[in-house]
Amino acid sequence: MKHLNQKGAIELSINMMVVIILSLVIVGSGVTLLYKFIGSATDIQTDLDGQTQQEIERILIDEGRQTAMPIQTKIGEAGGNLLFGLGIRNTLDMEQTFTIQVTFDRMTTPGGTMYTIDDKEMEGIEMTPSDWPLYNDQLITMQSGEYTKEGINIAIPKNAPKGEYVFKTKVTDIQDQPYGRTQPFTIQIK
Numbered sequence: 123m124k125h126l127n128q129k130g131a132i133e134l135s136i137n138m139m140v141v142i143i144l145s146l147v148i149v150g151s152g153v154t155l156l157y158k159f160i161g162s163a164t165d166i167q168t169d170l171d172g173q174t175q176q177e178i179e180r181i182l183i184d185e186g187r188q189t190a191m192p193i194q195t196k197i198g199e200a201g202g203n204l205l206f207g208l209g210i211r212n213t214l215d216m217e218q219t220f221t222i223q224v225t226f227d228r229m230t231t232p233g234g235t236m237y238t239i240d241d242k243e244m245e246g247i248e249m250t251p252s253d254w255p256l257y258n259d260q261l262i263t264m265q266s267g268e269y270t271k272e273g274i275n276i277a278i279p280k281n282a283p284k285g286e287y288v289f290k291t292k293v294t295d296i297q298d299q300p301y302g303r304t305q306p307f308t309i310q311i312k
């Protein structure tokens with residue numbers, strides 16, 4: 123009889139271990155899926171639509187410009203994202219390395235009051251407008267005549283006040299000298 127109880131106890135222990143292992147696998151899979159969903163929801167959208175890419179190419183090649191931003195005004199909502207496209211063409215006779223800098227310039231309220239980043243009123247915003255742009259801030263090396271199209275995503279915080287926000291995009295060469303025209307762009311938060 124004792125032998126039978128020991129056998130039952132061993133079977134019970136093995137069954138319990140199997141249940142624990144299966145539970146850990148299920149919980150681990152759930153956590154992995156959760157991270158994948160959260161990660162994909164927060165990825166930066168930098169894929170430009172075909173029409174924007176074609177317009178950038180037209181401006182860079184047909185008009186011979188060094189920089190191009192075809193769409194310079196967009197309307198968005200607090201908590202949303204807006205994507206702008208920037209094109210850079212190396213018109214120099216040699217390989218050149220460039221960087222992109224996006225800076226906040228000013229904000230105008232619906233009532234007409236203007237603020238800059240230095241104003242105290244901007245401090246109550248979750249992220250100051252200087253932190254909204256997400257873009258490629260790495261060095262971009264191009265051969266002579268080559269061009270690239272870069273996305274600039276503006277991540278608008280949920281508590282962003284309504285108004286018009288102006289940003290400036292500047293492309294510089296490796297010596298930090300301006301290259302092409304500074305490209306201003308505006309977002310209107312409704």
